[in-house]
Amino acid sequence: MSLDVPVPDPPELEELDPNEYxxxxxxxxxxxxxxxxEQLLRTGAWEEAFTEWASQTDLTESDFAIITDLDMLQRFxxxxxxxxxxxxxxxxxxxxxxxxxxxxxxxxxxxxxxxINAGLTELGQIVCDVLKDEYxxxxxxxxxxxDLPDFS
Numbered sequence: 698m699s700l701d702v703p704v705p706d707p708p709e710l711e712e713l714d715p716n717e718y719x720x721x722x723x724x725x726x727x728x729x730x731x732x733x734x735e736q737l738l739r740t741g742a743w744e745e746a747f748t749e750w751a752s753q754t755d756l757t758e759s760d761f762a763i764i765t766d767l768d769m770l771q772r773f774x775x776x777x778x779x780x781x782x783x784x785x786x787x788x789x790x791x792x793x794x795x796x797x798x799x800x801x802x803x804x805x806x807x808x809x810x811x812x813i814n815a816g817l818t819e820l821g822q823i824v825c826d827v828l829k830d831e832y833x834x835x836x837x838x839x840x841x842x843x844d845l846p847d848f849s
Contacts, residue, residue: 698754699751700752700754700756701751701758702761704751705770706743707739707743708770708772708773708774708775709771710731710734728779729776729777730776734776738824740832742827742831743824746824746826746828749823750816750819750824754820755812760813762803763801764816767801769789769813772789773817773820773824783825784824784828784829786821786822786825788817788821789817790814790818791810
């Protein structure tokens with residue numbers, strides 16, 4: 698299945714500590730390179746990744762309308778994890794108490810909530826893969842800690 702919608706604007710990345718997310722962990726001090734990543738998203742990575750994702754997602758246009766209404770795509774975060782030499786991400790999601798909170802008038806089932814959350818996670822991973830494989834050219838100079846044992 699595919700989703701036939703125009704490519705939305707890429708998210709504007711904020712200066713947040715990724716370790717504050719439940720679904721991300723970055724080890725050590727790092728330069729998250731958000732400005733560089735945001736620029737890469739604007740210069741084509743977002744459009745390329747979104748187009749790839751839209752061609753294979755199972756989300757419906759009504760699911761995507763909910764995502765758009767809730768401005769969820771703007772709540773994505775992407776950052777460089779220099780220790781792992783990867784692009785990390787945090788995907789927004791609909792909370793478990795969506796029904797009690799009247800989160801969105803068109804949300805009617807756990808199936809839609811689950812599909813939206815899974816779809817956004819898939820989009821985040823595709824964006825990371827596209828960035829790392831086709832756009833990021835910087836090298837990380839990892840310095841080992843001074844307290845590693847010497848086996849020589």
